[in-house]
Amino acid sequence: MITEERLKILTESAKYDVSCSSSGSARKNEGGMGNGYVAGCCHSFTPDGRCISLLKILLSNDCIYNCKYCPNRLDADVPRATATPEEICELTIDFYKRNYIEGLFLSSAVCKNPDYTMERLLLTVKKLRLEYNFHGYIHLKGIPKADPLLMKEAGRYADRMSYNIELPSEKSLKLLAPQKSKESLLLPMKTLAMQTAQFREEKKKGLIKGHFLPAGQTTQMIIGASPEADGQILRLTQALYQKNGLRRVYYSSYVPIVHDSLLPDTAVGQLREHRLYQADWLLRFYGFSVEELLSENENLATEFDPKCAWALKNMQLFPVEINRAPLEMLLRVPGIGSKNAYKIMEARKYTKLSFEDLVKMRIALKRARHFITCNGKFFGEKNEYSVRGLLAAAETGENAKQLDLFSILSSPQNAMIALSGQL
Amino acid sequence: MVYIFDGTKLGFLTAFLLAYEDGNALLTSHAVQLPLGESFISVTTDSDKAKRVERRLLTFDTDALHALDRLLRSGMENHEQIAFRYFKKLATEKRPIDKNFADPDVFAAVECMKKVGHEIHKMHGFVRFMELENGALYAPISPDNDICDLLLPHFRARLPEYPFVIHDVTRKKAAVYDGKNAFVAPLGTADVLISADEEGWQKLWKNYYKAVNIPSRERLKQMRGYMPVRYWKFLPEKQETPNSFE
Ligand code: SF4
Numbered sequence: 001m002i003t004e005e006r007l008k009i010l011t012e013s014a015k016y017d018v019s020c021s022s023s024g025s026a027r028k029n030e031g032g033m034g035n036g037y038v039a040g041c042c043h044s045f046t047p048d049g050r051c052i053s054l055l056k057i058l059l060s061n062d063c064i065y066n067c068k069y070c071p072n073r074l075d076a077d078v079p080r081a082t083a084t085p086e087e088i089c090e091l092t093i094d095f096y097k098r099n100y101i102e103g104l105f106l107s108s109a110v111c112k113n114p115d116y117t118m119e120r121l122l123l124t125v126k127k128l129r130l131e132y133n134f135h136g137y138i139h140l141k142g143i144p145k146a147d148p149l150l151m152k153e154a155g156r157y158a159d160r161m162s163y164n165i166e167l168p169s170e171k172s173l174k175l176l177a178p179q180k181s182k183e184s185l186l187l188p189m190k191t192l193a194m195q196t197a198q199f200r201e202e203k204k205k206g207l208i209k210g211h212f213l214p215a216g217q218t219t220q221m222i223i224g225a226s227p228e229a230d231g232q233i234l235r236l237t238q239a240l241y242q243k244n245g246l247r248r249v250y251y252s253s254y255v256p257i258v259h260d261s262l263l264p265d266t267a268v269g270q271l272r273e274h275r276l277y278q279a280d281w282l283l284r285f286y287g288f289s290v291e292e293l294l295s296e297n298e299n300l301a302t303e304f305d306p307k308c309a310w311a312l313k314n315m316q317l318f319p320v321e322i323n324r325a326p327l328e329m330l331l332r333v334p335g336i337g338s339k340n341a342y343k344i345m346e347a348r349k350y351t352k353l354s355f356e357d358l359v360k361m362r363i364a365l366k367r368a369r370h371f372i373t374c375n376g377k378f379f380g381e382k383n384e385y386s387v388r389g390l391l392a393a394a395e396t397g398e399n400a401k402q403l404d405l406f407s408i409l410s411s412p413q414n415a416m417i418a419l420s421g422q423l
Numbered sequence: 424m425v426y427i428f429d430g431t432k433l434g435f436l437t438a439f440l441l442a443y444e445d446g447n448a449l450l451t452s453h454a455v456q457l458p459l460g461e462s463f464i465s466v467t468t469d470s471d472k473a474k475r476v477e478r479r480l481l482t483f484d485t486d487a488l489h490a491l492d493r494l495l496r497s498g499m500e501n502h503e504q505i506a507f508r509y510f511k512k513l514a515t516e517k518r519p520i521d522k523n524f525a526d527p528d529v530f531a532a533v534e535c536m537k538k539v540g541h542e543i544h545k546m547h548g549f550v551r552f553m554e555l556e557n558g559a560l561y562a563p564i565s566p567d568n569d570i571c572d573l574l575l576p577h578f579r580a581r582l583p584e585y586p587f588v589i590h591d592v593t594r595k596k597a598a599v600y601d602g603k604n605a606f607v608a609p610l611g612t613a614d615v616l617i618s619a620d621e622e623g624w625q626k627l628w629k630n631y632y633k634a635v636n637i638p639s640r641e642r643l644k645q646m647r648g649y650m651p652v653r654y655w656k657f658l659p660e661k662q663e664t665p666n667s668f669e
Pocket of ligand 1: 063064065066070071072073074108109110393
């Protein structure tokens, strides 16, 4: 059993990675323990409101690199710890058996060199799969600059892998993470995408069995440690989804803990992070392209969510008739999410929906009413300026509490690092 | 008229037939406070009649029995009445109505079923097994809805080599997997002997829970929203350790 002390160090160094999702894998139980759960599953929630799905831990926090923003960097004076592959396997198995977790999210600081680190990670994951017969979820963080053959092997055992972009531009990387480059981070993603395609091809032909990253790849960016605008960040996001087939891009708002003249002293409010996630959803599930939402040097509006902001710029398209509008258009109505769009599509097959029907279906109309008609009747505000005012007011009401919280977060004495502590 | 039945599927269907024409029918299996001047019938389950109703409902909607099962499992006070109104509507419309969300009876039934479904998903995460001396796993639960047997397939598929018991301590019954077969059995109280390592792992888990939290980002309301306090009783990570310094 791993000691409490080392578990603490290795967990605390891992916890700033925002990803904890266990979705996307349908891996079957083939004897032994565990299987995948396509929808993902949360096992607990911590007082910070986050879900615990995977055992999120570092194999080691002992780093040879010196990324300016990272608490585990070479120069930092922090307690160091390293776990053995056996300790990680045992921990995973015994936590999983008790249904504490859905699987393992394993990462590491760079010890000795990238290949050595990747080998240790791979060794752990292989042990877990082959010796411990574990079929639960495994998310493995990739180490940039490690041998592509190691990556390829890792892909056979992990459900998901991620290389974190960390900073959204080459310039910022040079400045803040001198041992990394955009190329060294993007290249492994491309390589993995190619290896995945190749595997699928061979599997189709019956040449090979098993899995290769069934839950794909994800990445994470730190927001606000460097000067990039939301428009630039979301363009990168869109390219990652479209060109590299990534499943998710995570955003982590910057809070200063490491003091360095190159880093800003102020934290980024979580509102910006929230807006980026909203825009990200629009790209993935609502059929929007980033070009429709904002230009490259622009930031997302703070006073409205990105869909409202888009609709206000495109008032000529509204109002839409709730009983006739195609799904694509319903999805573009501010305040109507995908679940409610589906409900409307189904319910209108039975009856012509009135405004009261929508209320009965508990569809939130605070925003939507300015953009729809029900059987030709309009229930919103006609004047565009009033609409703006009402939408902004709706937003402040909801975010007032949270904003209060953001201000607490941003005060220096409470500031803790909100960055990923590792690669 | 109030129709009191035994809470079973066949009982419900018998009562359904009796109450169908009654505009003021109230179906229930609980002891209820009778409204003033209201009388009641205690329904005797008639499985022949019930099966006839069942076949009839199935001709209107092939999913009808699944819906009935979910509705009868619900822990909502008036779930049987919600089911009655839903099936009455189905019998009147004579075609699937489950997506007619603008209808209040359908909406109530759909929401009620959704709650049951959501709790099954939640319990997939919140069940906490402890390891017993003999290697079997034991988890006490106390869900809102009567679902312990519906948790069996999930855990059986992922822990095929471990016998386990999921014990609904409120309803005094248990879903059991003995390593080969799965079944449901009545179970009042269980005396369990935990394994030598069990406490150590629980302690490690509690430490992990503490370490992975980011205290400066406290959002308790959100935590409670996702993981309501009534589920904490059987979560080791939510039990205070009295002698701990942390
Ligand atoms: S971010 Fe990763 S590579 Fe950079 S110092 Fe931290 S642990 Fe090392």
